[in-house]
Amino acid sequence: MSTSIAPCSVAPLSRRGAAWRARLPSQVVLGPYRLRVEILERSHMRDRRKRACVNVEAERIELRDDLRGMQLAEVFLECIVRLSHFSKGCQQGCVEEAYTHSFATGMVEFAQRNPDAWVWFNLLLTEHLVSDVRYDKVVLGVVSRPPPMPKRILVAGHPVTIRSIGQSECGNAFGWYHSSNREAQLYSGLTGSNLAVVALHELTHAIHHMYDLKTRDRHLAFKRAQVKGWLGIMTDNPSAWRWLAWVMSFPSKASLAPG
Template sequence: MPPSIIPAAVAATRGAACAAWAPFHVALGPYQLAVEFRDKSQMHDKRKLACLNLEDGRIELRQDLQGMKLAEVFLDCIIRLSHFSKGCQQGCVEEAYTHSFATGMVEFAQRNPMAWLWFNLLLTEHGGRNARYDRVVHGAVSRPPRMPKRILVGGHPVTIRSITKAETGNAFGWYHFSNREAQLYSGLTGSNLAVVALHEITHAVHHMYDIKQRDKHQNFKHAQLKGWLGIMKDNPSAWRWLVWVISFPAKASLAPAAPEAA
């Protein structure tokens, strides 16, 4: 998203103001929901920190949420809405939950640039300013981030490697369970690169959280929420790369690039 189309008020948002600023909608599948901060007494379900209120067309966030807890609760809403909008529910297999998450996150970011920026501002402000995720969303980096060679998933190292067309067979990528390795076809470009990368890394998340081929709906959601929030917090260079390929599909490629500026 070019900086020229981002309102100055958004670019200036920082700290507590970031947590309070949410005049946007989230569109996923056929749904467009307003995002609102509400007092506990006004929540659709007063027991929860957030509600997907599809009947009234809104995502309700408790107004006392802040920092990484706010980021976590919002991400949980996006995961739930993604699976719901794609019909991914109890009884679906692991592959379906994996692809639902991957395509849902890319759709969320590309259809909702203000919400995507706000979410990455939260991660930057409360997960370490050196992460600079919001600058990547702006495109305000000197050169595109590089694909990481290794990330931590649930405290375990997972290798990421590009492979040739001959190695991929009929797929765009693989997750090798015994080697803990996510493999991506070296010719991937555009939004397909973002979807495949998220897809294979989500297989790693499920692996590290001991998710079964047919597991409970709640277990899939929990593993994706905790696993991906951990990736965002513990692997800043990896998340910067993913933010780049998601935000700028026209420039996304696995072709070699110069190292990212410090």
Template sequence: MPRFAPATVTALRLAARRDWAARLPFPIELGPYRLSIELRPSETMLDRRRLSCVNLESHRIELRQDLSGLRLLYALLDSLIRLCHASRGCQQGCVEEAYTHSFATGLVEFAQRNPRAWLWFNLLLSEHLPGNLRYDRVVRRCLARAPSVPKRILVGGHPVTVRLISKSETGNAFGWYDQGRREVQLYQGLDGRNLPVVAVHEITHAVHHVFGLQDRDRHRNFIRAQRQGWLGIMQRNPSAWRWLAWTMSEPDSGQLSLL
């Protein structure tokens, strides 16, 4: 785990076992849930076959103890996506629009209600992706000026353009995704917390489109597309992620630390 001194991770002896679990010094709060984050041996997880589990009954997110680097990031993102949908009651049978809004509002809520976990997530990105990304500086709002809105995002290997539109073009919404043009359209007057929600929402429509999802696709297909699609966006679009991370982070995050 990056950037944690030994004293900041709580060691937990598991009942009737010699194994230990490591609990991170901050929980994740989303919707009605408040879950600890624990790195555990696979045999003590809710499902030993998985890299991560959202264990609502035991109030914890379980990450496999031997994970590191991008595999740890992958597992954490998977848990976040599952928790987003669980906290909003989005499950098998929901339509594509519901999965889109569930993920968008959940990710923004995660960033804004859990500043230390959000910082850790972006430190993982910075440390395990190529280049001097320093997403932690973005999250802490330490940049001299705000990142610019990206003009193009690579989604699943396909370029998706981003265009700001006027009030007269918005109709009855703050944003759109045009499948024919593969274009995300955002109202140029968006600001505050509405901006990241709408931006993530429309980009997630693009993810679903590129991954070929149907309106009433299977729950696991939405999870997989969002996990792979958004991890790809974070990996291949550093300028776009800097802008998104900036918009999702609270303005008073300058003194933020993991401790």
């Protein structure tokens, strides 16, 4: 039996906090789910112990009303990761490969089906990171030229090489992650949304490796590693995230071909 929830009274926010609340995306669509995005007092949330809830039954993402800046960005990303795995049936008992691809396809789907939420998330990062990352300009296409693929990034403090490889090296796959030499390899013929999915996929393997996850680890361990690992990439590797965000935003222009 469903229970109605009385409207919440939100405590007064600073001018900047009020502005962020006004810009908050109205909904997120992933898989068959269309969830409203709402800011709630702790007492009105499905689980008062959490900073956010993905409440599928009430069809909403609940964000606690005291979240600000990078804390809000982290919690929102966590909600997208949770909803991605839930919508694809990736749950306790699934293997590492399933969690890897569920994250990659879920993030690309989020970016392409939720343009308002995608711009909001990247603007939130832009305004609260120390350096001039310009993620919002990238996802809006306000750049003079597409960002180039990085050759190296830091994952959990460890360097990971990214290299484009030909078909003879690639075999029957679109990409590989080699843990022995910490290298992500991407097939040089990749284009469109597949480029974004494969790049995210191989770099998520790198995150799992750096966080020492096993093939059959806990659901919570995969979720936490993905949130922490990818937020770290966004924070510490602006050139890498600019490239990935652009590829996810403009798949029709995405290619590893020179020029």
